[in-house]
Amino acid sequence: MRANTVKGALIAAGCSALLACSASPTGRNQLLMFSSQEMSALGVQSFEQIKQQENIERDPKVNAYVQCVANAITPYVPRDGSFQQWEVVVFDSPQVNAFALPGGKIGVYTGLLNVARTQDQLAAVIGHEIAHVVAQHSNERLSRSQLANAGLQITSIAVAGSDYSQYHDLTMQALGLGVQVGVLLPYGREQESEADVVGLDYMAQAGFDPSQSIALWQNMAKASQGQQPPELLSTHPSYSHRIRDLKATQARLPQYNKKAPDCERFLK
Template sequence: MENAMRAWQTTSWVSAVLLSLAACSSSPTGRNQLILFSDSDMNNLGSQSFEQMKQQLKIEKDPGVNRYVQCVAKHITDHVPQSKGFQQWEVVVFDSEQVNAFALPGGKIGVYTGLLDVAENEDQLATVLGHEVAHVLADHSNERLSQNQITNAGLQITNVAIGASDYAQYSDLTMAALGLGVQYGVMLPYGRTQESEADMLGLDLMAQAGFNPQQSIELWKNMAAASKGQQPPELLSTHPSHQTRIKDLTNKMKAMPSYNVPHPTCQS
């Protein structure tokens, strides 16, 4: 009993120290974050996970689809400062009916072709890509993994996967920590605060790139229609509801500066 109490006290003390050291970290919006891992560690995890996905998922071969997605993604990432330890972004289109996309540390972007049926134009696709890239810029995967580490839920990932020696054995855990489901579908990867933060940062990114931020509203209306009422109530979900997202984006646009940037042309 005494040993157990001493171990608990030690763990609590370590957690408190780590929390105090991380208190000075903040997101691009000024929100305090718990960040325990280096950009290098996170980039390695993201790159390994992405390579595994490319090996196991079907990649879209249509050149027109690839040109279109690559064009929109490039306009977004061209406005991202190179401050995360990687030189360029890699974009892959996966042939899947999933209505989703993701971005991983290390500059990796994946887009499922099912998204292109819901994001009806380049502005709406830019809404999604800006949002996903914002997750990387705001260190949301690092924050998620750090929170797991403090609660001891991420010890296997921290001690093994980051070391890369036994990555395959712990790949599912790593995928989950990066915001990816076990079957490579994005399944409630971030909390409401992180999702809302990515919405706001993504809106700025797409506007800076010349895309129409008003189309973010239409995108989420399309998302709501595509979900056919299957989204759980907001209180039971870590994501904001479609209605909350639309309201928050509308309010954000009222306060946004205007960007005199030519609108990109990605659709032929």
């Protein structure tokens, strides 16, 4: 039996037994065993920990630039009743990375700005990371862990407090965060591809140029030559595969008339 077939059978069985089935933004079946409020609590706790342990960028120009791009995208993201607004923090780190967490939290590392060279390329990354949250990929990964470890009462982590520390490592992994602060873990390939598709639509609706997502990954590929690939690149099968899929997705996008704000003015 093929691995995908086995996985699908397990999810179907879990949905049948737990009545926790849902559909992702692209219509893919998901097993989701936690509420938005529970996942948001985990995201907020983890984000506060990261802010305490990472260096926060203090340059007002850089912060205004990243905030401008994020603010242009978030109005086109489906609202989540578990939080009021998105919080954006720029971390002073050479990492070529970014992330978003349930609870409306976005983190961008300054190293990313050396590769995402335009506001459209930065929008491609932020749209992608927000899409992970909207598609509930952390919930999906944590739910699969619950199903695979039925003997563990993982569901108790959803109650903020002492139980969070007990299952800290597991929840951090589900959120895409390493136990070591600053280390981001990859989602599954189908989740990464789904975030590409959904995120591209978000950035396009906001008026950013979706073709720049392809330029972004070409930059990523060049940056990885002869050295360790950037963290974002390592989370996807290959840059050539990703670029091919992005081109196909871009061709299917509606023609939006919105014009993105000039966020790059903050860097001048």
